[in-house]
Amino acid sequence: MATFICRVQFLDDTDPFNSTNFPEPTRPPLYTFREDIPLINQLAGVHRLLKAPHKLDDCALQLSHNGTYLDLESSLAEQRDELEGFQQDDTGSRGKKHSVVLRTQLTVRVHACIERLYNSNGRDLRRALFSLKQIFQDDKDLVHEFVMAEGLTCLIKVGAEADQNYQNYILRALGQIMLYVDGMNGVIGHVETIQWLYTLVGSKFRLVVKTALKLLLVFVEYSESNTPSADRSHHHCGHQERLQAMVQYYGDLT
Known part of the structure; x- marks a missing residue:
């Protein structure tokens, strides 16, 4: 034995x-x-x-x-x-x-995260959103489970109703997700995320705009095949050169 x-x-x-x-x-x-x-x-x-x-x-x-x-x-x-x-x-x-x-278990933790995001408000929601980036950073395997459990949909729904501080926390978490292949593939297959990022480009808050532009640029540069997806999500722009110019512009302002 x-x-x-x-x-x-x-x-x-x-x-x-x-x-x-x-x-x-x-x-x-x-x-x-x-x-x-x-x-x-x-x-x-x-x-x-x-x-x-x-x-x-x-x-x-x-x-x-x-x-x-x-x-x-x-x-x-x-x-x-x-x-x-x-x-x-x-x-x-x-x-x-x-x-x-x-x-x-990963699935249990992911469902706890999503449930907290949907059911929290005020300071509790702020703390939860602030912690998300570190949670994904500490355990890369959590990203795959989060994407599979419709976690991106949760982030977009919360972000659509949030102020600029909350949106910045969501963008930080989204940036961490996109560092991993599973996370980036999840974003590629979730057109609502790209549409939301383009919506944030029109925000009146400079940091929100700058971060959203950076994530869009990362998305477009990840693979040339992603560019048409970005264009379909927002027909006004989506070209890599324009995104780079806008990121540079907002970077010079800060």
């Missing part, structure tokens, strides 16, 4: 807008996994050992050394490639040791 002994920790991200990047406990216990049994059948043991605050049904397992989420329906033996380098110290001697981290 093959076993896999490693350190285990948990990350308290049960509230995606108030989570920490530091796994607990600082002195992780060891857990013995069976390599031939699906991880879903061993999850309760890890949860119980760590006394984690998560709901068991919402839990996922992530590898600390590469950020990969393990497939709970599969065994460790079936995911051996993901474990490459896991038991190797960062310094090759007494460096930082890696661990399997129990945390909230």
Whole structure:
């Protein structure tokens, strides 16, 4: 019977807008996994050992050394490639040791984010929008799930009714999303996002206009095949040269 002994920790991200990047406990216990049994059948043991605050049904397992989420329906033996380098110290001697981290599933966190954005207002909405960029920056895998869960539609709906400060926070989050291939592909397939960005070009607030123009330019430059999509979204402009000139103009004003 093959076993896999490693350190285990948990990350308290049960509230995606108030989570920490530091796994607990600082002195992780060891857990013995069976390599031939699906991880879903061993999850309760890890949860119980760590006394984690998560709901068991919402839990996922992530590898600390590469950020990969393990497939709970599969065994460790079936995911051996993901474990490459896991038991190797960062310094090759007494460096930082890696661990399997129990945390909230991506889909659960994404739905919590979207629900908070739709149901918040005032300071709560402001804090949530301000945090979005960092949330996406901390976990790139969250971007794919956010796009798949109609997160872009949520951002546009909230942004359409928001003031310029809120719009700036949404644009910052959108810029972070577009840094990733999954995020950019999501924007490409979501014409409402491009239309909203063109709408913001007509804003009376300089920073909103400048940021919207920058994102449109990133979108157009990403691939030549995107240019026709941008043109269809707004027939007055969409040419790369004009966008560059407008970005330069607003940059000179600030």
